[in-house]
Amino acid sequence: MTLSTHTAIGAIIGFSFGNPIVGFILGFISHFLVDMIPHGDSEIADQYKVQKVNVKKILAYMMIDAVTAIILIVTLFETRSADNTAVLGASIAGSVLPDLLVGIYEVTKSKYLLWFNRLHFFFHDYFIIKYHDIKLPYSLLGQFIFIFLVFKTI
Numbered sequence: 001m002t003l004s005t006h007t008a009i010g011a012i013i014g015f016s017f018g019n020p021i022v023g024f025i026l027g028f029i030s031h032f033l034v035d036m037i038p039h040g041d042s043e044i045a046d047q048y049k050v051q052k053v054n055v056k057k058i059l060a061y062m063m064i065d066a067v068t069a070i071i072l073i074v075t076l077f078e079t080r081s082a083d084n085t086a087v088l089g090a091s092i093a094g095s096v097l098p099d100l101l102v103g104i105y106e107v108t109k110s111k112y113l114l115w116f117n118r119l120h121f122f123f124h125d126y127f128i129i130k131y132h133d134i135k136l137p138y139s140l141l142g143q144f145i146f147i148f149l150v151f152k153t154i
């Protein structure tokens with residue numbers, strides 16, 4: 001999923017639980033479970049990592065997603081988190097951390113993160129391998145609607 005979707009799910013967890021440690025752990029676990037839903041990014045990940053094509057386009061996609069996630073976080077903190085800032089921040093941090101660790105692994109190829117990268121993609125590719133991925137535009141539309149509904153609700 002996009003970082004923006006993981007941010008929205010982290011926000012739901014943050015508003016649902018009153019403890020930042022619980023929020024962080026549940027946010028972290030939620031990342032793997034949500035990533036299991038085929039979400040259309042396997043082709044661009046393959047283009048980026050294996051084929052080394054469309055690299056600038058893919059980096060632009062990731063930067064737009066990161067900036068969108070930051071805007072969502074700032075909006076949340078500005079409008080809805082007067083008394084639960086720590087829980088909200090911890091839950092969102094836990095929910096996006098796995099992708100950040102994967103990004104660090106991609107840049108460094110650190111042997112200390114190899115196991116984590118494999119764990120992440122075990123979950124990420126679990127159903128894609130058995131079935132197939134969906135088209136990215138449909139996934140992005142669905143995620144956009146989901147984020148919109150989350151922000152309308154919380």
Ligand SMILES: [Zn+2]
Nearest residue numbers: 001035098099
């Ligand atoms: Zn992920």
